[in-house]
Amino acid sequence: xxxxxxxxxxxxxxxxxxxxxxxxxxxxxxxxxxxxxxxxxxxxxxxxxxxxxxxxxxxxxxxxxxxxxxxxxxxxxxxxxxxxxxxxxxxxxx
Numbered sequence: 117x118x119x120x121x122x123x124x125x126x127x128x129x130x131x132x133x134x135x136x137x138x139x140x141x142x143x144x145x146x147x148x149x150x151x152x153x154x155x156x157x158x159x160x161x162x163x164x165x166x167x168x169x170x171x172x173x174x175x176x177x178x179x180x181x182x183x184x185x186x187x188x189x190x191x192x193x194x195x196x197x198x199x200x201x202x203x204x205x206x207x208x209x210x
Contacts, residue, residue, distance in 0.1 A: 118133045119134065123142055125152070126153075
């Protein structure tokens with residue numbers, strides 16, 4: 117069920133329609149605000165739109181790195197699982 121949630125991002129209020137939990141949506145807004153503040157601290161003289169783009173790029177970078185890390189982790193789990201299965205198969209054949 118969609119409901120309205122009012123959030124504030126970088127001093128601007130937005131009313132969103134969402135199925136997500138209000139606390140979760142507000143935590144997203146805080147996170148985006150933090151990312152914009154980080155961008156502002158490294159490039160003070162940029163307009164808000166540019167700061168928003170820098171923040172979006174930083175968030176995208178985090179997402180891509182997390183996806184890459186998850187992919188590497190999954191491959192390590194697969195490889196280790198295969199190794200364990202091979203050991204178990206050898207042991208059961210004895």
